Each structure stands twice: as structure tokens, then as C-alpha cells.
Amino acid sequence: MYLTLQKISNALMPLRQFLLFSAVCLMLFIAYQLIFPVAVSVHDNLLKICLLGLIWLLLFYSIIITFSGKRVDSIETKSWLAKFKHKLASIMKGCFVIFFFILTVAIVIISTRMLNVL
Secondary structure (H helix, E strand, O other): OHHHHHHHHHHHHHHHHHHHHHHHHHHHHHHHHHHOOOOOHHHHHHHHHHHHHHHHHHHHHHHHHHHOOOOOOOOOOOOHHHHHHHHHHHHHHHHHHHHHHHHHHHHHHHHHHHHHHO
């Protein structure tokens, strides 16, 4: 699972600047809508869609930042401390993958509920 997320993040790495720029634009638009409110329900729906897009952009950006780079699987030293550190790092990476999977499922559930409200 970690390798899959690493392949996805390496494939999305060229889009990192675009995702960050889009997230900043959406945050500015949301701030503008909250500062200068309009009583029309169309703007409320647009605000919900912008918030949903911002959540997805932040998820993709955090996956890119977290899982990009090379994975080191080999251990050069044979000491028990180095093996323990490697084992602990692999366990933490596994927990991190599970966290991102749960986060993705939660965002999908939030997205479907928000789109049903629209």
C-alpha cells in the first residue's frame, strides 16, 4: 500500500505547484465570500463546492508531500538497534498509510453528503 501511495505521489509531483496555487485561490475566494456575504443561495452552493475542492486539494497535496521520494528497504548494519529502528519506521509508515486511507474515506463520505445537500 505504501508503494502505491508513493507511485501516486511521484506521478502527481509535477502538479504540486498547481495544487498549491489552486488551494490558495480557493482559500482567498472562501475568505472573500465570508467577508462580503450575499444572501443568494447560489453563492452558498458555490461556497460549499469551493470548500469541497479545497479539502480534496489539501488531501492530494499532503499525499504528495508525505509519500514522495525514495523508499529505503535495505539495512547496511546488522546491529539490533538499527534493525529495531528500521522495524519501527516500517510500522509507523504502515500506520501512516492506514491514516491516509481513513482520511480519504472520510473525505469521500463528506463529499457525497455535501453533494447530496446541493
